[in-house]
Amino acid sequence: MTARRHHPLLIPGLLLLVFAAAFGSILLGAVAISPARIVAVLSGGGDAIARAIILDLRLPRMALGLIVGAMLGVSGAALQGYLRNPLAEPSVLGASNAAALGAVCALYFGFAQMHPVVLPVLAILTALIAIGALFLLSGTAESPLTLILAGIAVATLAGAGISLSLNLSPNPFAAMEIMSWLMGSLENRSYAHVWIALPCVAIGATLLLADGRMLDALTLGEEGAQALGVNLSSARLRMMLGVAIGVGGAVAVSGAIGFVGLIVPHLVRPLTDRSPSAVLLPSLLGGAALLTLADIGVRLIPTSNELKLGVVTALLGVPVFLLHLMRERRLW
Template sequence: MERVTRARLVGGLALLALLAGAASVAVGSAAIPLAHVVRALSGQGDPIERAILFELRLPRAILGLAVGAMLGLSGAALQGFLRNPLAEPSVLGASNGASLGAVIALYFGLAELHPAMLPIVAIAGAFAALGLLFVLSAGSQSALSLILAGIAVGTLAVAGVSLALNLSPNPFAAMEIMTWLLGSLEDRSFSHVALALPCITLGMVLVAWDSHALDALTLGEDGARALGVDLRRTRVRMLVGVAIGVGGAVAVSGAIGFIGLIVPHLVRPMTDRSPSAILLPSALGGAALLSFADVLVRVIPTSNELKLGVVTAFLGVPVFLVHLMRERRLW
């Protein structure tokens, strides 16, 4: 792919993500005219409108961009690393492990002790899933063994979540867990941003660290070794980055699916299809898609605000099927 074309793609997606972030700040249940938004940005205007914009909508917009970017980037990196077009964080059990950790924090009341407990336990759940993944795939660097071990770990985590729901002491606890599992960025504040953003930033750096190793892996594991790629270090960095980043994202957003799966497939035809060329566009595309989905949940007229995970699922399945029918070729 020519550099000018890649620059246009990245620039276009970056502009789309900025527009999505701006829409997330401007759109909500309380209608605020654009002129009032401009006055609020200059430090003037109605104090209530400023509070809505800066204390409610701005943190939500930042989290929408950050969580979407993490999910899109991790999906693209895992698809390249595992050489599997269906790979995403849940394939390796990372997001399911983080979900189980967050459910444990909610079930035992740990989340009420301190705001940091929920992301800490969610990341611990992701690392526990990662540790079990290494144990199950010990001695093998095969992508297939990682996928099979990840399916087992993810299934075990889902079973743990189901057990927590089944044993919930009261229906309100079960409802709180179910609400969180549906995914949402509603009522998020800058404290959530402060908790999640460092994890997401570190996770993205670690995931994108071995971009050229992903290109080498297209030649197979033996070919990558011949080019000097240390598969063990690459795998450790990749999985630790996914655990930290996805754990931090899931802790504040709940379980949100399909972003990491469909975004790489949407941007891949506009690149040279090499794994490294897809990483940055997937991060920007994920940020834009999740942010626009979050705007959508606010504008659809319903008695209760729709959950973000529900909207991404309804958006993701048709888009993925249409793209699959259009491609009709091996990835």
């Protein structure tokens, strides 16, 4: 990506914002810890209380905020470019809903009690199954509209499964646990969750970032992209696998967190030449910063119980999105 394709300060500014959000995630929380104590802990020293809070609680939470936010941001940008739809986001292919269904099944049947990794692994598997269902439903059609309709069908079916599990929940405590997970949160996450999400997000983000040329070619339409030598079937496979593996792994450890994949590409696009490939990396960085900052917010807002991250991203995101649309006065 060259400097001419976006504002020269966009990438440096986003990197600075990511580092600031990461440090803020370690610094801020219910318990005040001075920067000096943080530096002491990160350098291998520090008192036992500070070490427990920073190393066992805040560091994995910060890492997951960056990882999950980055995946949601880049997947939203890639899908908006591939489907040529400014309202596209990870849930449009049903991957998020399917991953949520897998996690809900783990909670409903008690599999999550066996081991902490069971829930995310099952969520990732159901996301991959959803992608297989997309292939069966969309067939060999290369039109984005066919893929969108198939994704709606998969997402609706997964949503029905989630509603059914809540309706048939054996006790109110199980229903509360399911509802709590569906609202999304990074609270009480460990390094095990980081190592589950990281390889999935790395694979998914790599597949999506590598398709920048294909996304640019698709702005000319399917026939124009094929004339430029783009294999649409192979491109669709890479896109769906990237979304399924990356978003499935992210949702598996964070719960259902919406809106990040929708709003971040719209925020960074005005600072680029608006080509789909130019939006990918800024959306990855912007998503990481946005979700980490939102997670800091849920910790600082004074409430009896910590707010759920998915609720906060929706409440804060909708006004920002509406203001952005009013300022832009354009569809894309």
